[in-house]
Amino acid sequence: MRHKARAGPRLLFLVLCAVLLATFSGRAEAEPTNPLLSVVRIEAHVPGDSRTASRLGTERAGAGVVIAGDGLILTIGYLILEADEVAVTDRDGRRFPAEIVAYDHATGFGLLRAHEGLDVPAVALGVSGEIEHLQTLLAASVGPVPAHPVQVRAVKPFAGGWEYLIEGAVFTVPPISEFGGAALFGEDGRLLGIGSLILGDAGGSGEAGNMFVPIDLLKPVLGDLLAFGRSTEPARPWVGIYPAEIRGYLVVSGLAEGGPGASAGLERGDLLIAVGEEPVKDMEGFFRAIWALGPAGTRVPLTVLRDGSVFSIEIESRDRHDWLKLGRTY
Known part of the structure; x- marks a missing residue:
């Protein structure tokens, strides 16, 4: 069922967006509760x-x-993955060194901590599971325009060709160009998601837009990430294949150098037909199998x-973390 936004809250939210944009355009002093103050620039x-x-x-x-x-x-x-040097810059242009705290491939999130001196208010986490179709939200990032009203076009699973699959991905329009790590705020100023991609078709809407990783995925693993730098759940099998969906087929578009797929003899251009006895035609089915x-x-x-020849091949999967060169700053 299509969500029909209430005129009152929608109007108030758009007014809030305008006020926040004007605040930063004029570089006037903002209230500590302004969620845009929580957004910082990251360089790695x-x-x-x-x-x-x-x-x-x-x-x-x-x-x-x-x-x-x-x-x-x-x-x-991906902004901080395998980095050996990271810095953050606040809205006033003050730059601070930072250290990587954690990376979680299953969700796509990364955590870092700025060294002493960063005086920026923390934002509260919202509930992304309550996001509705056609809801208006606020996307905030770094760049000439710090915030953009966006509309939700879809909330559904997303599969990426780097052996990545999440539930509840949030697809919004119009697209923002500074999407990597961008914040998605609700009407109450709480954080609902983190920007990941810009897409030509946002969630099947036929419009260009962005994909945000929902904040609810962070909550079950946050404790592990802070304590150990990664989730303590058993690592998923990683095969080092970059598949692509082409005309109803699943094609090997690339292979991780030194990864399991390459070591087993797979080649670019191979068509992936099945995992065991399970036929596969798309990335989501391939990863789940x-x-x-x-x-x-x-x-x-x-x-x-x-x-033109069909054959079987067996890949000895690995833990992706063992292949990556992590731990340079943590």
Whole structure:
């Protein structure tokens, strides 16, 4: 059922957006409760020999959101993944060194903590499970325009070609260009999500927009991330395959260098037909079938089509964390 927003709250929220934008445009002093003050700029340097350097670059920048009074910042994990140097900058242009606290591939979140001196209010976490279709929210990031009213087009699972699948991804329009680590705020100023991607089709809407990782995914793992730098749940089996959905087929578009798939003999252009006895035609089905086999280290049987011939191949999965070059700053 389509959500029909109430005129009163919608109007008040749009007025709030206008006030917040005017506040930062004029650089006037804002109230401590202003959620935009919690958004900071993140810059990370990643060594050239890192596993993700070729795909994500060695100089990365985006946004993050302060979520605790000790300078704890939530962002999208790829900004800080394998970084050896990280810094944050507040709205007044003050720059502070930071250290990486955690990275969680299952959700896509990353945590870092600014060193002493960052005087930025922490934002409260909302409930992303209450987001409704066509609801108006506020996307906030770094850049010339700090905040943008956006509308929810879909809330549904999202599968990414880096062996990534989440429930309840939030798709919004119009797109914002400074999406990496951007904050998604509700009408009450609480944090509902963190920006991850810009897409030509936001959640099947036919419109360009952004995908936000829902904040509810953080809550069950936050304790582990703070204590251990990662979740203590058994690691999922990782096969090092970058699949792509092309004309109803699932194609190997790339392979992680030195990863399980490459070591087993898979090649770019191979068509993935089945995982065990389970036929697969899309990334979501492919990932779910692999993860259902067991934890990292599980052997993954695949049926593959190459040059008109069908054959079977078995991949010895790994824990992705063992392949990444982590722990440079934590």
